[in-house]
Amino acid sequence: MTDTIEFARQHGYVETITGRRRYLRDIRSANASVRGAAERNAINTPIQGTAADMIKLAMVHIHRQLAARKLKTKMILQVHDELVFDLYRAEQEEVMALVEDKMKTAIQLDVPIVVEIGVGKNWLEAH
Amino acid sequence: MKKRLFLLDGMALVYRAHFALVSRPIFTSKGVNTSALFVFTNTLLDILSNQQPTHIAVAFDTEAPTERHREFPEYKIQREAMPEDIVWALPHVRRLLEAFNIPALVCDGYEADDIIGTLVRRAEKQGFESYLVTPDKDFGQLVSERNFIYKPGRMGDAAEILGLPEVRAKWGVERPEQVIDIIGLWGDVSDNIPGVPGIGEKTAGKLISQYGSVENLLAHTAELKGKLRQNLEEHRDRALLSKRLATINCEVPIDVDFEKLKLHPPDEAKLKQLLVEFEFNSIGRRLFGDDFKAGRGLETPAPATASRAPATEASLEEAGPAAESRAGEEKTAPKANLKTLADVAHDYQVVSTAKARADLVRTLAGKSSFALALRTDGGDPRQARLIGLAFACETHAGWFVPMPRVTDQATALLNEFRSVFEDERIEKVGYDLKFVFGALKWAGVSVRGRMFDVMLAHALIEPDLRHSIEFLSEAFLGYTPAAGSATQGGQGELSLSDSQASGEAEHAVEAVDLIWQLRSLLEPLLKEKSQERVFYEIEAPLVPVLVDVEFDGVRVDARVLAEFAELLGKEMAGHERAIYRLAGAEFNLNSPKQLGEILFEKLKLADSPKKTRTGQYATDEQTLISLAGEHDIVRHLLEYRECSKLKSTYVDALPAAIFTKTGRVHTTFHQLATATGRLNSQNPNLQNIPIRTKLGREIRKAFVPREEGYLFLSADYSQIELRVIAALSRETTMIEALKSGVDIHVATASISHSSLVSGNT
Numbered sequence: 001m002t003d004t005i006e007f008a009r010q011h012g013y014v015e016t017i018t019g020r021r022r023y024l025r026d027i028r029s030a031n032a033s034v035r036g037a038a039e040r041n042a043i044n045t046p047i048q049g050t051a052a053d054m055i056k057l058a059m060v061h062i063h064r065q066l067a068a069r070k071l072k073t074k075m076i077l078q079v080h081d082e083l084v085f086d087l088y089r090a091e092q093e094e095v096m097a098l099v100e101d102k103m104k105t106a107i108q109l110d111v112p113i114v115v116e117i118g119v120g121k122n123w124l125e126a127h
Numbered sequence: 128m129k130k131r132l133f134l135l136d137g138m139a140l141v142y143r144a145h146f147a148l149v150s151r152p153i154f155t156s157k158g159v160n161t162s163a164l165f166v167f168t169n170t171l172l173d174i175l176s177n178q179q180p181t182h183i184a185v186a187f188d189t190e191a192p193t194e195r196h197r198e199f200p201e202y203k204i205q206r207e208a209m210p211e212d213i214v215w216a217l218p219h220v221r222r223l224l225e226a227f228n229i230p231a232l233v234c235d236g237y238e239a240d241d242i243i244g245t246l247v248r249r250a251e252k253q254g255f256e257s258y259l260v261t262p263d264k265d266f267g268q269l270v271s272e273r274n275f276i277y278k279p280g281r282m283g284d285a286a287e288i289l290g291l292p293e294v295r296a297k298w299g300v301e302r303p304e305q306v307i308d309i310i311g312l313w314g315d316v317s318d319n320i321p322g323v324p325g326i327g328e329k330t331a332g333k334l335i336s337q338y339g340s341v342e343n344l345l346a347h348t349a350e351l352k353g354k355l356r357q358n359l360e361e362h363r364d365r366a367l368l369s370k371r372l373a374t375i376n377c378e379v380p381i382d383v384d385f386e387k388l389k390l391h392p393p394d395e396a397k398l399k400q401l402l403v404e405f406e407f408n409s410i411g412r413r414l415f416g417d418d419f420k421a422g423r424g425l426e427t428p429a430p431a432t433a434s435r436a437p438a439t440e441a442s443l444e445e446a447g448p449a450a451e452s453r454a455g456e457e458k459t460a461p462k463a464n465l466k467t468l469a470d471v472a473h474d475y476q477v478v479s480t481a482k483a484r485a486d487l488v489r490t491l492a493g494k495s496s497f498a499l500a501l502r503t504d505g506g507d508p509r510q511a512r513l514i515g516l517a518f519a520c521e522t523h524a525g526w527f528v529p530m531p532r533v534t535d536q537a538t539a540l541l542n543e544f545r546s547v548f549e550d551e552r553i554e555k556v557g558y559d560l561k562f563v564f565g566a567l568k569w570a571g572v573s574v575r576g577r578m579f580d581v582m583l584a585h586a587l588i589e590p591d592l593r594h595s596i597e598f599l600s601e602a603f604l605g606y607t608p609a610a611g612s613a614t615q616g617g618q619g620e621l622s623l624s625d626s627q628a629s630g631e632a633e634h635a636v637e638a639v640d641l642i643w644q645l646r647s648l649l650e651p652l653l654k655e656k657s658q659e660r661v662f663y664e665i666e667a668p669l670v671p672v673l674v675d676v677e678f679d680g681v682r683v684d685a686r687v688l689a690e691f692a693e694l695l696g697k698e699m700a701g702h703e704r705a706i707y708r709l710a711g712a713e714f715n716l717n718s719p720k721q722l723g724e725i726l727f728e729k730l731k732l733a734d735s736p737k738k739t740r741t742g743q744y745a746t747d748e749q750t751l752i753s754l755a756g757e758h759d760i761v762r763h764l765l766e767y768r769e770c771s772k773l774k775s776t777y778v779d780a781l782p783a784a785i786f787t788k789t790g791r792v793h794t795t796f797h798q799l800a801t802a803t804g805r806l807n808s809q810n811p812n813l814q815n816i817p818i819r820t821k822l823g824r825e826i827r828k829a830f831v832p833r834e835e836g837y838l839f840l841s842a843d844y845s846q847i848e849l850r851v852i853a854a855l856s857r858e859t860t861m862i863e864a865l866k867s868g869v870d871i872h873v874a875t876a877s878i879s880h881s882s883l884v885s886g887n888t
Contacts, residue, residue, distance in 0.1 A: 087840035123830035
């Protein structure tokens, strides 16, 4: 984590795994509280930003497959780390496998990615 | 004519100006933070245009130590180093004053307060009415029949003028000089003036109104009791020292000729040049009319004076010969004039016949890429009426295709362009393409093919700057679009008659032409800033995905919400009854004042209850949670509030977000509105729907499958941030733990799909 702050100090920005940048103009500030806020952002941004990259990529890949396979299931929401679908019943098995696979493989990390997946008559039941 | 002297407390105003915008600073196109300068300039302009000053000057501190530092080395010592942005701004404040022909006053060994005090006293004798422009409360001591404090308003608010009655009321004193006595006892944290321990504002006020002054109070401590007496007797010297430190010195040996403080009109040329350099377009237009073009991204010189300390010349310094100003003049003056449509040869065509449209379609079909913009009558893609389509595929040229008002004809016209819109081989260039494609989708056409969105590209290249077409054009093209053009994409409201249509056409083509030009300038910058992967692999392909997600929407069952609302209403009524019973009285539950009195005066739930800034008892959620163990009433209050918030924010509000035509809720996503890159949703904000409490989760019951034959599927990344942290930090123990699959969250009770993985994915 100190590496991240050091990187930010040298370059003036931090980045996610895909290279998305956040510029931290206050990272070299002489004002301790201003600098502290920038340092916290230096640590948080690569984490939250990489998670953002991951779910965005998963959305692109899932959407592409739903269209290519001419499936009736539709992706209808993205909330935090969650994707929500109107699932066409007959496609349940195929879509669940597809969604899980695309979410897990959106960005390869050295750790397993786990996706909790559920189906129900409404959002509360599904989640 | 009345003589009205305005004396500005320079440094205090610059600090205040900087912090007024600290949460949403203003930057130039070069990334320089101009917040302090901007707010300071506006404060100055407010005075000049609303207060009719006849005389004006700005006083500054110098670096030299003052009498106060010699007497009390800790004076102001706690202050943090000046923020870099203020260090940068100060010399430019001087240049600005010079352009306004307003003298800056400094005097080594004396603070700005003292200079102002001295001038005010002299001005009194010469028949002036004086206004002390400062956010600093200590100046109350200088107020008199003729002297007033002018406290600049926060952005948007009116300024406040404090005279004798206001100062008397605020401090509870008879004579303004007694403000010094109060500060002597109370102290002043911002200046590190110690005061007497254990004495706050209220006690200080009481003592001074009773005894008149610090000295008299100290002579009568025998009349007091206990800790207060002990503190005063032990800290006599501190009280007297504090009073001296707080006293504004009105005898500064400074030579000032009031003639030289007379208000003069500004030096227009200099002022214009500065407004260009600082990119203060709105101020420029306010001063010099709508023709003023500050422009952006012109080769303005680097702020070479940034590290220079404020001037420290002794005695009076007219603003003119300041070293900083000379440095400013040596720079090459930036040019104020940006190009407009009138300055460039252009070939903009209106395409209104069927034959011309067919020709245009043929031309576009032969291109590998074209820019596309819409004119619409609103910013909601679901309901916006298309007024026209605009296309460009070379610089300074383009076409406008007006759309018929009748829906059938409009649909038919759109169909003529369907083939090029749907052609996957042709790249589409645009601004806020999610809106453009969304509006076209609601009109019946799905756009396909690669895309280049200049708004998204710039949001990745310069995330902290503005991304409007106007800003991009000025910064990258040195060109100002006509007022109507910047609203392309439909974000502006338009309604126009036929006679306006030709202007409309020109604006639309101008916008699409600029978009086309911007694309070729932004493309290399994506590479330079290493944003190609994020742009081409994530953000650009995400646009059509979000268009579909927004278009498809989610079905929300209003009946479920209505039932839930009823349930919440009943719960609230139950809690309300319990609260009244426990309080032994009925009162307005939503009034923090009444609630505070019940909790802390009647029920005495805390020994020393917290108060808010306005002096009321604090009854916020945190306070209540900390008191939850004290009394059953608190638990009922917390639950009442949860129900009330759920009901008003979500349960009652969500049905209004259901779009009647589809019966579904279509949120709007913002791709790059957050600093981390996370998606954000608005209208309604679905990211906020509560998930932490059982009651909150109930709202999700109202989100149901679109129709018969469908179910709801939710797929949620489990502990994603923890996993990302492990991977990014290469923490081997953490990685091994995650790989071994001994995991906290396993699949939920709902239908699970072997979601636990062990081993590498």
